[in-house]
Amino acid sequence: MSRHFSLFFIILFFSISGVSQEKSTPTMELLKPYKAVYKSKIKGIDILFERQLSLKDNGNLELRLQGKKFIFQVSEISIFSLVEKTITPISYKAIVAGGITRRKEIEFDSSAREINSLSKKQWFKLPYEDGVLDRLSVQEQLRLLLIANRNIPKRISFRVADGSRIKDYKFLFAGEETLQANIGDIKTIRFTREFKDPNRLDTVWLAPDLDFLMIKHVHKEKGKSNQAILLEASMEGFGKIKT
Numbered sequence: 001m002s003r004h005f006s007l008f009f010i011i012l013f014f015s016i017s018g019v020s021q022e023k024s025t026p027t028m029e030l031l032k033p034y035k036a037v038y039k040s041k042i043k044g045i046d047i048l049f050e051r052q053l054s055l056k057d058n059g060n061l062e063l064r065l066q067g068k069k070f071i072f073q074v075s076e077i078s079i080f081s082l083v084e085k086t087i088t089p090i091s092y093k094a095i096v097a098g099g100i101t102r103r104k105e106i107e108f109d110s111s112a113r114e115i116n117s118l119s120k121k122q123w124f125k126l127p128y129e130d131g132v133l134d135r136l137s138v139q140e141q142l143r144l145l146l147i148a149n150r151n152i153p154k155r156i157s158f159r160v161a162d163g164s165r166i167k168d169y170k171f172l173f174a175g176e177e178t179l180q181a182n183i184g185d186i187k188t189i190r191f192t193r194e195f196k197d198p199n200r201l202d203t204v205w206l207a208p209d210l211d212f213l214m215i216k217h218v219h220k221e222k223g224k225s226n227q228a229i230l231l232e233a234s235m236e237g238f239g240k241i242k243t
Contacts (some may be wrong), residue, residue: 036233078136092134
């Protein structure tokens with residue numbers, strides 16, 4: 001599965017010094033359910049992605065990403081719980097179809113202290129680590145981190161289970177930028193991922209005034225560039241947002 005299918009990002013299982021935390025607000029009030037629609041271009045195909053964070057009856061959270069056009073289809077689902085202000089992933093599933101179907105699955109078994117990961121039709125058994133995330137839940141951990149803290153960290157690192165191993169991701173704060181949109185100018189902050197290959201680039205724009213909802217994402221690799229930009233969203237406390 002190509003890296004850009006997991007819309008973006010960052011975040012963390014983290015230990016950051018010099019960050020002042022807000023401790024009075026319950027986690028569920030910080031991480032509000034939402035629905036957002038993004039316009040993107042994947043392999044030259046214009047496609048709309050719907051992204052939804054919802055609360056399940058059992059108290060867990062589900063983050064779902066879906067996009068479909070012609071025979072091309074992308075689906076990602078992450079189920080996780082919240083402990084304090086830290087996400088604990090339970091399962092992850094991803095399907096990319098378009099001539100060839102690719103599937104990924106991850107099961108996090110905290111009691112057995114192991115992670116079972118399906119990639120390229122092969123199952124891998126990975127050691128369980130407290131704080132390790134999947135490629136989708138990590139995106140909400142970033143938002144949760146930024147919402148719960150007064151200061152924006154200059155560097156963020158986290159551990160993500162992906163395929164046959166657990167990977168280290170490092171992101172740098174890249175400053176503030178105002179994006180022009182139909183509803184007016186939107187103040188955003190940017191994070192970029194650190195790569196050894198200078199030809200690879202991942203940048204995400206998040207809106208502080210909208211609980212750090214993602215407004216834009218750009219991925220560049222092997223001479224190709226893919227971009228996703230927010231068209232509309234609805235979130236508790238904000239109503240409907242159109243850009």
